[in-house]
Amino acid sequence: MEEIKFGTQLFYSNSYDFVRKKVVAAYKENWDSIWLPDHLSGIPGGAIDDFLCLWPMFGSFAELAKGKTFGSSVTDPHRLHPAVLAQMATTINHITGAKFILGIGAGEGMNLKSYNINYDHALGKMRESIELLKLFWKKGKRVTYNGKFFKTKKAVLLPKPIKEIPIWVAANGPKTIEMTAEIGNGWIPIGLFPEVYKTGKNKIIRIIKEKGRELSKFTFGGFFRIYINNDEEKINEQINMTKFSLVIQPRVIKELGLWKSQFDNIFYEATDYSYDEMSLLKIDREDIIKFDLKKLKLILDEIPDKIIRENVMIGTKEEILKKIKRFIDVGTQYFIFEIVNGASSKNSPFTYWDVSKIISDEIIPQFRQKSVPGF
Numbered sequence: 001m002e003e004i005k006f007g008t009q010l011f012y013s014n015s016y017d018f019v020r021k022k023v024v025a026a027y028k029e030n031w032d033s034i035w036l037p038d039h040l041s042g043i044p045g046g047a048i049d050d051f052l053c054l055w056p057m058f059g060s061f062a063e064l065a066k067g068k069t070f071g072s073s074v075t076d077p078h079r080l081h082p083a084v085l086a087q088m089a090t091t092i093n094h095i096t097g098a099k100f101i102l103g104i105g106a107g108e109g110m111n112l113k114s115y116n117i118n119y120d121h122a123l124g125k126m127r128e129s130i131e132l133l134k135l136f137w138k139k140g141k142r143v144t145y146n147g148k149f150f151k152t153k154k155a156v157l158l159p160k161p162i163k164e165i166p167i168w169v170a171a172n173g174p175k176t177i178e179m180t181a182e183i184g185n186g187w188i189p190i191g192l193f194p195e196v197y198k199t200g201k202n203k204i205i206r207i208i209k210e211k212g213r214e215l216s217k218f219t220f221g222g223f224f225r226i227y228i229n230n231d232e233e234k235i236n237e238q239i240n241m242t243k244f245s246l247v248i249q250p251r252v253i254k255e256l257g258l259w260k261s262q263f264d265n266i267f268y269e270a271t272d273y274s275y276d277e278m279s280l281l282k283i284d285r286e287d288i289i290k291f292d293l294k295k296l297k298l299i300l301d302e303i304p305d306k307i308i309r310e311n312v313m314i315g316t317k318e319e320i321l322k323k324i325k326r327f328i329d330v331g332t333q334y335f336i337f338e339i340v341n342g343a344s345s346k347n348s349p350f351t352y353w354d355v356s357k358i359i360s361d362e363i364i365p366q367f368r369q370k371s372v373p374g375f
Helices: 016-028 054-064 082-095 122-139 174-183 194-210 232-247 250-255 263-271 285-290 293-300 305-311 317-329 352-367
Strands: 005-009 033-036 069-072 100-104 143-146 151-155 167-169 219-228 334-339
Touching: 005 352, 016 033, 016 054, 016 352, 033 054, 054 069, 054 082, 082 100, 082 122, 100 122, 122 143, 122 167, 122 174, 167 174, 174 194, 194 219, 194 250, 194 317, 219 232, 219 317, 219 352, 232 250, 232 293, 232 305, 250 263, 263 293, 305 317, 317 352, 334 352
Parallel strands: 005 033, 005 334, 033 069, 069 100, 100 167, 219 334
Antiparallel strands: 143 151
16 A cells, blocks of 8 residues: 555644744654645635745744655745746755645635736646746756746756655646646645545546656645544534535535536525636635625535535544545545644643644554555
């Protein structure tokens, strides 16, 4: 069996000392990697809006957690020119001893719209950005690139990385998944259900083979928000929150076979978007505020709690073990967990710190064995 790896995403970065404390804890635990988000503001509907810049924090944290791999989850092609991003990634590559993974996605509206940052042609920009990143890292000098969105002429970017920097793409849509298979080094979709994940994985494998790429050099990862508790009431609260997040990812509802024809009009009336237009790239909190939640609830009420409970990383430790096994069975090799349990003592005995240690000491070791047990 392929070695299964686990990373921890340190999402809430409103206080340097707080995030630093999380890094120190993760360093002492069994996590393979530590990941930081690249946000200017919070996810629509969320409460967190204070974010420090990930790039200087990587430099600091690499000294605190030597030997750990670090990753960005995720940046985008809109806010930084590929040359600047390539230099930043190279710097972290050198500081960490080549233990850095560059996670990139097409972008999210909350980091772009209100700042008047142009995000047109997101997929084309991301493709060109990735191509140019790799060109800079491979050649180092006299880099000429004549793309539609980015152009360089005999540009220099030295030193080169110590070794190749893997680029993992946060791809959930069909076109982004195709691009990931064509030029990415890894796949980290956000919050997919096992069967939906399997469909995307099989598509990537097919394209990689068609393009003559080496499948063994590609990593099938996944980004998951995780909540562990034994309190049924608190678990149900998380299930309801997850349902709302699905409403702004209607394609997932459709792929699960839960979308009904009458939802088309309800969704459009509630959001001003058709289900196939909706994406995190297009909306920010100002859009969310305008959504008709009463109408969206008509869709939410049709999503069985059982579907969420059986597939999403919410529940008891025993349930989480079974869900990880299910994702491994459909091909997941690398789990990136964002722990959503609160950090304060009022959440005891399942605080952020408790859950991080539970995953480290009681879950991860079970998958370090040569074969995964049948839970």
